Amino acid sequence: MKYQFPENFWWGSASSATQSEGAAFDGGKGDNIWDLWYQEQPNRFFNNVSATKASTFYQNYQTDIALMKEIGHNTFRTSFSWSRLIPTGRGEVNQEAVAFYGKVIDELIANDIEPFICLFHFDMPVAMQELGGWESREVVEAYADFADVCFKLYGDRVKHWFTFNEPIVPVEGGYLYDFHYPNVVDFKRAATVAFNTMLAHAEAVKRYRAQQLDGQIGIILNLTPSYPRSQNTADVKAANIADLLFNRSFLDPSVKGEYPQELIAFLQEHDQMPACQEGDLATIAAGNVDLLGVNYYQPRRIQAKLHTVNTDGPFLPEWFFDYYEMPGRKMNPHRGWEIYEQGVYDILTNLRENYGNIPCYISENGMGVEGEEKFIENGQVKDDYRIDFIKGHLTWLHKAVQEGANCKGYHLWTFIDNWSWANAYKNRYGFYRLDLETQTRTVKRSGEWFAQASKANGFD
Numbered sequence: 001m002k003y004q005f006p007e008n009f010w011w012g013s014a015s016s017a018t019q020s021e022g023a024a025f026d027g028g029k030g031d032n033i034w035d036l037w038y039q040e041q042p043n044r045f046f047n048n049v050s051a052t053k054a055s056t057f058y059q060n061y062q063t064d065i066a067l068m069k070e071i072g073h074n075t076f077r078t079s080f081s082w083s084r085l086i087p088t089g090r091g092e093v094n095q096e097a098v099a100f101y102g103k104v105i106d107e108l109i110a111n112d113i114e115p116f117i118c119l120f121h122f123d124m125p126v127a128m129q130e131l132g133g134w135e136s137r138e139v140v141e142a143y144a145d146f147a148d149v150c151f152k153l154y155g156d157r158v159k160h161w162f163t164f165n166e167p168i169v170p171v172e173g174g175y176l177y178d179f180h181y182p183n184v185v186d187f188k189r190a191a192t193v194a195f196n197t198m199l200a201h202a203e204a205v206k207r208y209r210a211q212q213l214d215g216q217i218g219i220i221l222n223l224t225p226s227y228p229r230s231q232n233t234a235d236v237k238a239a240n241i242a243d244l245l246f247n248r249s250f251l252d253p254s255v256k257g258e259y260p261q262e263l264i265a266f267l268q269e270h271d272q273m274p275a276c277q278e279g280d281l282a283t284i285a286a287g288n289v290d291l292l293g294v295n296y297y298q299p300r301r302i303q304a305k306l307h308t309v310n311t312d313g314p315f316l317p318e319w320f321f322d323y324y325e326m327p328g329r330k331m332n333p334h335r336g337w338e339i340y341e342q343g344v345y346d347i348l349t350n351l352r353e354n355y356g357n358i359p360c361y362i363s364e365n366g367m368g369v370e371g372e373e374k375f376i377e378n379g380q381v382k383d384d385y386r387i388d389f390i391k392g393h394l395t396w397l398h399k400a401v402q403e404g405a406n407c408k409g410y411h412l413w414t415f416i417d418n419w420s421w422a423n424a425y426k427n428r429y430g431f432y433r434l435d436l437e438t439q440t441r442t443v444k445r446s447g448e449w450f451a452q453a454s455k456a457n458g459f460d
């Protein structure tokens with residue numbers, strides 16, 4: 001076989017509570033910010049479709065787990081909804097939710113699918129947002145308590161935990177680019193949110209280790225390589241700043257337990273340092289992970305600023321670089337994102353060379369396709385483009401592993417076409433097609449291909 005993967009390689013997919021469960025107002029769940037945002041700003045959602053129903057995992061988890069098994073999953077990541085387990089974010093635990101997540105975990109294990117559980121995938125309980133969200137130290141504490149509850153309830157059975165999924169996203173959405181609560185453009189507050197998120201992460205890691213459980217704790221980061229347009233000093237400097245702000249501000253503390261000096265110098269120079277309290281840096285130092293999840297979709301193509309920045313406007317990362325469209329780049333014609341498979345190799349090699357070869361896996365990678373029904377033949381989506389996409393990325397992953405990278409698996413985004421934050425069901429990503437009317441799940445050709453690859457632990 002041309003591409004044989006290491007023994008016990010993790011073949012699977014990822015989803016999240018809000019995007020798959022549905023039952024948004026059932027089972028004793030409290031509201032999270034997506035429920036509220038939809039009530040207040042339905043026009044921000046594609047076709048006004050909320051996550052209320054999602055792909056009905058809450059009702060259909062048994063069917064879905066059987067379908068995972070059919071296409072060769074040995075691992076699956078989802079998240080626990082904080083507001084389902086603790087409806088107001090702190091205080092009383094909802095026993096219906098305790099039972100639900102317990103059944104999901106048991107069902108996965110009974111089907112030889114290792115559960116990977118993430119504790120925060122963008123879904124802040126409304127009561128916590130009202131306290132200030134990640135700007136508030138009270139929320140940091142409440143989150144650590146929530147994590148503790150989860151470890152106590154399920155730590156005997158769940159061996160792979162993740163504190164956060166893509167912590168940069170709430171920073172961007174709420175504080176830089178104006179597409180979610182609290183809807184401000186304020187870099188200093190963004191920096192505070194990023195910093196407090198890492199504090200929350202580290203507090204959760206501490207709580208996990210204090211319980212001396214037999215498992216691993218990690219974080220999931222969307223590491224987006226920043227490629228400079230040229231090797232000239234200005235382009236390289238611009239790409240480094242993008243890398244520092246979007247990647248290293250989370251990667252360095254969670255793997256090395258420290259902030260890069262360049263980041264601190266940058267924030268100080270521009271008067272954007274978050275308020276740091278005594279003991280914070282020691283807390284962050286204790287947040288180094290056992291395992292890193294890497295979400296990778298597309299790279300950043302960066303060049304130095306072409307025009308003078310208008311400093312009358314708010315301070316933003318984009319004061320320091322411009323994006324450009326690399327000539328000849330390969331595009332996903334159905335979603336508008338660049339496809340650059342080698343990015344996987346570059347990320348894994350960087351982790352090997354500069355981050356102590358931390359154990360990691362590709363926790364999300366996927367191809368969103370608008371109008372996927374046009375590829376249906378004889379009732380099945382013939383998504384050969386997705387098979388090529390997966391193979392392309394796995395080929396580079398394989399090369400990195402051959403050279404010594406410590407990458408243990410690959411999860412596609414996603415299992416069944418699921419609800420997406422702003423796009424609802426416009427872009428389909430799943431191994432299974434979801435019929436929105438009937439909720440029928442139909443395997444796509446990529447799901448069949450994945451079953452074979454997983455079984456053979458490789459492909460030609």
Ligand code: BGP
Nearest residue numbers: 016165166368413420421423427
């Ligand atoms: C990642 C998120 C996922 C998922 C995915 C696809 O950033 O972790 O939750 O949504 O992106 O993106 P989109 O749904 O915007 O197409």
